[in-house]
Amino acid sequence: DKAYPSRKPLGPWVSDLVQRLAFFKKWIEGGHPAVFWFSGLFFPQAFLTGTLQNYARKYKIAIDELCFDFSIVNRAPEDISHPPTDGGYLSGLFLQAASFDSARGSIVDAAPGELFCPMPVLHFMPKKEKEREVGSRYSCPAYRTAARMGVLSTTGHSTNYLLNVLLPSTEDEAYWVKRGTALLTQTE
DSSP: OOSOOOOOOHHHHHHHHHHHHHHHHHHHHHOSOSEEEGGGOSOHHHHHHHHHHHHHHHHTOOGGGEEEEEEEEOSOGGGOOSOOSSSEEEEOOEEESOEEETTTTEEEOOOTTOOEEEOOEEEEEEEEGGGOOOSSEEEEEEESSTTOOOOBOTTSSBSSEEEEEEEEBSSOHHHHHHHTOEEESOOO
């Protein structure tokens, strides 16, 4: 009840907690990271809102007009030394019921027996909602856990659902919806 949502057994949960503490210690001692470990955040919705607020203030745009656009960054988190000018680089997400093919630059069917596939670094870029083009991208729901359900917290946010992330795809959206493709911040 008092910790972040997780479906991990105690041993892996403690390992995850140690990783989270190390992430925050590095952030405190070394300053703003170039890539944020999204899975390590206790309340990711606040991070997303803060990112939109920073952009809105910088460009004097009403935050209600903004949303996120997304792009894949084909570099490992440790190879990225500077944060983007706007938005944020985020790592630590996993695809369920799909995989990401860097050569094709799109999501593809998961390999047989592959339950979770790590996603490359994503650039969460604030953009005016009316200027964002969905195109041939799958609007992939992102959740904190594989439970894919939650309750509304006192802040009005779901305790599990985060947002939809637009991922490049050569298939139509119904193809991925039927497979139950989603992003998760942690595996089980």
